[in-house]
Each structure stands twice: as structure tokens, then as C-alpha cells.
Amino acid sequence: MNTDADFEIFLVTFPGLEPVLCAEAQAKGFREPMAVKGGVTVRGGWPEVWRANLEIRGASRVLARIGAFRAFHLAQLDKRARRLAWGDVLRPDVPVRVEASCKGSRIYHAGAAAQRIATAIREELGAPVSAEAEIQVKARIDDDLCTVSIDTSGESLHKRNHKEAVNKAPMRESLASLFLRQCGYDGAEPVVDPMCGSGTFVIEAAEIAAGLHPGRSRRFAFEMLAGFDEAAWQRLRGTGGGTRPDLRFHGSDRDAGAVAMSRANAERAGVADLTEFRHHAISDLAPPAGPPGLVIVNPPYGNRIGDSKSLYPLYGALGQTLLARFSGWRVGLVTSDPSLARTTLLPFEPPSAPVSNGGVRVTLFRTGPLP
CATH class of the missing domain: 3.30.2130.30 (VC0802-like)
Incomplete structure (x- = not known):
């Protein structure tokens, strides 16, 4: 090589x-x-x-x-x-x-x-x-x-080797990172996920802010190729993650099991000190102290979890809470159903084209800073 x-x-x-x-x-x-x-x-x-x-x-x-x-x-x-x-x-x-x-x-x-x-x-x-x-x-x-x-990768790169526990219909880490970037996130602001599931958005955001490399904990196919330089690879692998940001990343969920799962995954990823996960309903959601940042959420949608009609109240409550309490925050919402997004009454910009997440076509809906 x-x-x-x-x-x-x-x-x-x-x-x-x-x-x-x-x-x-x-x-x-x-x-x-x-x-x-x-x-x-x-x-x-x-x-x-x-x-x-x-x-x-x-x-x-x-x-x-x-x-x-x-x-x-x-x-x-x-x-x-x-x-x-x-x-x-x-x-x-x-x-x-x-x-x-x-x-x-x-x-x-x-x-x-x-x-x-x-x-x-x-x-x-x-x-x-x-x-x-x-x-x-x-x-x-x-x-x-x-x-x-x-x-040269072997297993798909979304497998960071940190997330052992996953809930129903998890978001791939690679897709979560691209959605964060589409929302203008660069690691310099707080992030809140009020339906955190197994914690993917919150953990990705914390890792980005801390400068941690996504592949730091796993092995790759290139390690078995001709002329692979183990010493040079270990030097490269040792870079990144030198600073701890003065920021916190917040997740919550109405499912206590999801909250426990997110905490365990954050611990394995080495960002437990930067993240906070709480068990409560959307109606109890409040912004953390400090400057506004990004709320990003991947709520249940009909063809992912069950019947979409039953989800209108949930999306309505989410929109109501964010409009009432999160002035100055931007919102990113991922769903397969534009009518569910509209139910929030949030001032979304024209959405980008849908992408496939586990065989389901999903769209990222984004707002500017909320009034």
C-alpha cells in the first residue's frame, strides 16, 4: 500500500x-x-x-x-x-x-x-x-x-459502536448528523430533543461540540488491507476530542425506558457529562437556562409506529409548547407525513426533498428562530 x-x-x-x-x-x-x-x-x-x-x-x-x-x-x-x-x-x-x-x-x-x-x-x-x-x-x-x-469501511459507518440499546424505529447516526448540519448546527449552541428515543440527536450533537471522531471506537475493513500502517493509524486515531465545550445537550421522553437507554448510550459514547436526559411529557418541556439553540425532533409517524391519525394531538402539543416557550430557538422536525408537520402550526420554511430512513421516506422540516 x-x-x-x-x-x-x-x-x-x-x-x-x-x-x-x-x-x-x-x-x-x-x-x-x-x-x-x-x-x-x-x-x-x-x-x-x-x-x-x-x-x-x-x-x-x-x-x-x-x-x-x-x-x-x-x-x-x-x-x-x-x-x-x-x-x-x-x-x-x-x-x-x-x-x-x-x-x-x-x-x-x-x-x-x-x-x-x-x-x-x-x-x-x-x-x-x-x-x-x-x-x-x-x-x-x-x-x-x-x-x-x-x-474500506466494512460495517456501515452509522455503527459507531456506542449505541447498544435502541428503541423502535431508531434514526441512523449518519442521517442524524446530516440533519443537524442541515439545521445549521456546528457544535456551538445547545440542542434539545423532546422525543429523544435512544438519544441519537443529543449524543451526535454533544460529540460534534466536543470534537470527538465518530469512528474512534470501532474497527474498519482497511485494517486488513496490504501495507496497512498500524502505527500511523493509531497516531491519527489519537487526535480529536481535546476540549470539553461549556454547553449541555438535553433529551427527554415520556418513556422512562428510552431515557435510561439514552443515558447508557451517552455513557458509552463518553459524553455523559455533556448530556442530560429527563423523563417527562411534551407538555412539561421547558428550555434550559442560557442562550437559545436548536430543537430537533424525530417524533413517531404513522407508517413507522402506528396509525398517523392518533398522532395529531401529539404534534399539536409539540407545536403549542415550542411556540409558547422556545422563543428564539430554531426547530428541525423529521416526519414522513407533511400533514403531521402542519399540525404543529410552526412556521416551517419550504422543506427539502425527502430521504429514505430505513425504507421510509422522511422529510426534514425547519424553522428560523421562533418569534
Whole structure:
């Protein structure tokens, strides 16, 4: 593995949120960030791949693009796949699996394409091929151009390794971080979540404010690649989280189990001292002392928890409480049903396009500072 190499790195994210992730990549100092369909491309070498996995909050995974070539039929795919310098990236003693997709190409059978590439790797490098392998090679054949990438993340990056306890219909940490960024949150203001569930928004906000890297507690697939530099990785991993902000992040829920869950998750994430979780109803919600900030909430919605008609009173009570007590605060509300959002009577700006959260199309509704 040449740490001086320079190639394209693809940060996968939720379709519709590519510009938000692009802004994050830019803020974190990655080179040439560009929003494209399904993610963001940046340029760099292996140290940037490690850093993207460690530091980027809004990505689902990080792909290292290691080669591209034209292939008009399977025999040509086989021949050109064998020319790739697999030994520069993969280890002969570590199993791999290959996944292929074909679009608008003369090679149209993805399974056959994956099989040819897997055979090339096995015969040229000697690496075993296994459907259960942690290292995944991805080949995308689009308009007869085959782009070969290595999935350097392994498990999806929303798995921070802090949240053991989850409630029904949890929000993915990566999506929560992008919604926080869309609401203009940068770690410099308090955050309140009055339906905190397992604490995702509150914990993400506290981690951002404390400068903690999202990938600090987990392992990654790139640790099993050829030439991985353990010492350099440990030095990089040791950065971040040097300061504790003079801010608190607040969650509450009418479910006592959710509150206990959130506290345990905050403890595991190392932000228990920055967070406060309380058990009470929406009607008892009051702003914390100090300057206004952001209220962000992912309430139940019909196709997620149950029947939406029964939720109108809950959304109405939320809107009433926020309008009465949270003057100067901004609000971000995530729901799959625009009519539920309207029930709050909050002065929402025109919403952005819906995104998929666990197969459900959800929309972030935002306000400016409340009157």
C-alpha cells in the first residue's frame, strides 16, 4: 500500500443529502470534494481513506477507487481485471468477496461479471474468495466502463459502536448528523430533543461540540488491507476530542425506558457529562437556562409506529409548547407525513426533498428562530 498514492475516494451517503455531505467534507479539509449521485468524491491517498472513515459523520461507507477500464464483453473484463495491481491493495491471506452492478453496458449479467473478477483475484493474487469475507471489492460497469473499488469501511459507518440499546424505529447516526448540519448546527449552541428515543440527536450533537471522531471506537475493513500502517493509524486515531465545550445537550421522553437507554448510550459514547436526559411529557418541556439553540425532533409517524391519525394531538402539543416557550430557538422536525408537520402550526420554511430512513421516506422540516 503506497501511502503517497493519489486516487478518487467515494463517500457514500443518503440520496438527496449529497450536498450536505459535500459541505462536511469541505469543512474537514478533504481535497476537491464534489457532490455526485449517491455520494461525494474527494481525492487523496490511504491516509485520507483512514481519516474519512474516522472523521466523516454523514457517510455510510468509504470506497477507494483503485482502477477503471473499458470492457465490452466478459473475456475482456477477465483479461483487464487480471492486469490490476491487486497485490498493492489486497493481501493473499485475507478472503475477499466481489459484488458487481451493470448499467447501460454490453456486459449485463452482474453475477457473471463478479465471478470473472473474483477468479482473476484468486488466480493472480492467491487470495481466497468467500461470500462471508469482510473485504469487499465492488465493480460498477456503467456505459461499458468498469470502475473497481474497495469498501474500506466494512460495517456501515452509522455503527459507531456506542449505541447498544435502541428503541423502535431508531434514526441512523449518519442521517442524524446530516440533519443537524442541515439545521445549521456546528457544535456551538445547545440542542434539545423532546422525543429523544435512544438519544441519537443529543449524543451526535454533544460529540460534534466536543470534537470527538465518530469512528474512534470501532474497527474498519482497511485494517486488513496490504501495507496497512498500524502505527500511523493509531497516531491519527489519537487526535480529536481535546476540549470539553461549556454547553449541555438535553433529551427527554415520556418513556422512562428510552431515557435510561439514552443515558447508557451517552455513557458509552463518553459524553455523559455533556448530556442530560429527563423523563417527562411534551407538555412539561421547558428550555434550559442560557442562550437559545436548536430543537430537533424525530417524533413517531404513522407508517413507522402506528396509525398517523392518533398522532395529531401529539404534534399539536409539540407545536403549542415550542411556540409558547422556545422563543428564539430554531426547530428541525423529521416526519414522513407533511400533514403531521402542519399540525404543529410552526412556521416551517419550504422543506427539502425527502430521504429514505430505513425504507421510509422522511422529510426534514425547519424553522428560523421562533418569534
